Amino acid sequence: MTAAAITLGLTLLLYLAGAVVLGANLFLRRPVLLLAGRGLAIAGALAHTAAIGLRCVETKSAPFATPGEALSVLAWMVVLAYLVSDIFWRLHAAGPFALGLSFLLAVGAGIAPAYRGVPDPRLMGSGAVSFHIAATLAAIGAFALAFCCAALYLVEHHILKSKHGLVWLKRLPPLLTVESAAFLLVAFGFPLLTLGILAGFVANGVSAGWYANTHVLLAFAVWAIYAVYLFARLAANWPPVRTSYVLLVGLALCLLLFFVPSATHRFG
Amino acid sequence: MPLVMIGLSHQSAPVEVRERLAFTVGGALGDALGRIKAGLPPNGECVLLSTCNRTELYVATSAREPDGDAALLLAGARGLPAGEFAPYLHELRGHRAVEHLFRVAAGLDSMILGEPDIVRQVKAAYTEASDVGATGPTLNPLFHRALFVAKRARTETALGRGAFSVGHAAAEMAQSIFGSLSGRSVLLLGAGKMSEATARHLAASGARSVLVANRTFDRAARLAEALNGRAVHYDEFPAQLERADIVIASTAAPHTVVHRPMVESVLHARRHRPLFLIDIAVPRDIDADVGDLPDVFLYNIDDLRAVVDADQAERRQEALRAEALVREEAVAFWGRLRSQETATPLVTSVRAKMDTIRDSEMARLRQRLAHLPPEDWEAIERFSASLVNKIAHAPTRKIKDFAADERSDEKMETVRELFELDGAAAARAGEEPPP
Secondary structure (H helix, E strand, O other): OOHHHHHHHHHHHHHHHHHHHHHHHHHHOOHHHHHHHHHHHHHHHHHHHHHHHHHHHHHOOOOOOOHHHHHHHHHHHHHHHHHHHHHHHOOHHHHHHHHHHHHHHHHHHHHOHHHHOOOOHHHOOOHHHHHHHHHHHHHHHHHHHHHHHHHHHHHHHHHHHHOOOHHHHHHOOOHHHHHHHHHHHHHHHHHHHHHHHHHHHHHHOOOOOHHHOHHHHHHHHHHHHHHHHHHHHHOOOOOHHHHHHHHHHHHHHHHHHHHOOOOOOOOO | OOEEEEEEEOOOOOHHHHHHOOOOOOOHHHHHHHHHHHOOOOOOEEEEEEOOOEEEEEEEOOOOOOHHHHHHHHHHHOOOOHHHOHHHOEEEEOHHHHHHHHHHHHOOOOOOOOOOHHHHHHHHHHHHHHHOOOOOOOHHHHHHHHHHHHHHHHHHOOOOOOOOOHHHHHHHHHHHHHOOOOOOEEEEEOOOHHHHHHHHHHHHOOOOEEEEEEOOHHHHHHHHHHOOOEEEEHHHHHHHOOOOOEEEEOOOOOOOOEOHHHHHHHHHHHOOOOEEEEEOOOOOOEOHHHHHOOOEEEEEHHHHHHHHHHHHHHHHHHHHHHHHHHHHHHHHHHHHHHHHHHHHHHHHHHHHHHHHHHHHHHHHHHHHOOOOOHHHHHHHHHHHHHHHHHHHHHHHHHHHHHHOOOOHHHHHHHHHHHOOOOHHHOOOOOOOOOO
């Protein structure tokens, strides 16, 4: 077992423990649990950074040259997006979701056979392909957190309207905070996604029949749904409940984009 | 030094009795403290804690039984006969008095469990007593510790969290919607006490812009001035709904004054900004179907009371943890206090006895070895002092441990016998040990 795989294993444990501790804090509201959960998330992110770095050294390639590696980087992006969100908006209620999702993605990375496979030769020297993947993964990381904020918004909105389970409101971030956090995360992720898609075109060129490629079409669908969200939020005066549903659909499309097999994307 | 608490509270006396024995901080309290202090022995200490729910006198004196006089002193401070209050007075001594004060400061003995105001009241009572020189080596550390324990109970448990009143619940709900209330605008419909109290809670949470609309403009102007806000004419309030984030409705109108079309008409201009409507009027001021509109959150007095009740239920669970913390702190504090008060004189006596033996042995040695040079005597002096220190170290530590022990009196007596000390010189606390 390589040093990168061992460090990734440690990362898994830290993410899982962080998710459990922050989940327990949602119920028990103990400052010590919050502190411990944050500490585990930071330790997990640091261990993950080390795992990714070690993997680069081992393969002498970009850290997302195989499907497993790409999953690992995506998990890392989600955790980074969570840590930044927690600093700015005290979004620790999103911790169980973010760390839990990262744990699952990192498990996927660990068990994917190609984690120890041969790197994609296209990534050995292509800056455009590397940027295409890095920007897209960072965007999906931000969208994953935006999804969590949207889900929190819908839950809180339902509690406030129905007046059932009001004690939960004290455990969750304020309604306006999650709504604006979701918007800012999308506002950060959308330009990255746009640049990532453009870099993909630059790297591969526009080949004949691109419009019949599932992956390309899904990428456009993802881009379009977040464009719709931004338009609806900024110009069309949609109610936040509706824009929150758009974000839920958005992440579902992101996951499809990531996992649907594609002829042009070796691990797409 | 014996410690006694004597007083009455909402648990032992009705309000008619409590109000007769109440003292106001800065006024009657200072005079009462002066009278009580004058009635105590020279080294006596006292703190008088007087709130709307309790009047309690904490006394520490060097006398063996100060409690017999404490009730007289308390009632006398108000110029009333003690007999009048005797059935309502409760008295706690030693460790139990310490634990009681810690419970009071933490809000565990409050009418509304965990209410935060009691910390300020305990602090004010202590400051007042300290200012008139009524506190000393027993009550100073006791009250400092009580305030520390209160802080621990509130930070380490959720005892201080949640809403304690309808106004507080409204402010908490507003924060659940908006987060920080700074920059949020509040519109008050009606200038009654309830809306004022709620607005004050919101202002304390950061809300700055307050508009007051009332059928009588003068009343609106007076309340607006008190809240550092602005009065508007009553018929202007529908237009203000477009700008307001929080509306507190508490008019005396016999029918609703805020209707669905009125709110619906401003929703487009509000661009989905949440509107929090607090209807604390009975009969209600806001049509119930207003709450069905998007981005509008309508809460009436029952909804807010339900929030207070739910928080109270949560605090009751937290109180168990806070009680354990208070007990642990009280035992530790009482142990330290007894150790200080009981052990210190005994340790001093033991050391004095050893030093006496050392001095007499050194004197005999000087006669026998008079030919030794001064530098040798210096070495012998250092050696003998070091020897006594080392021999005294273990008994000193043990005496301090004994002082906090259940059978401290018995053990102290054994130490006195062991070192053949004069019993009168050693300390006798004569108070009940901690449980």
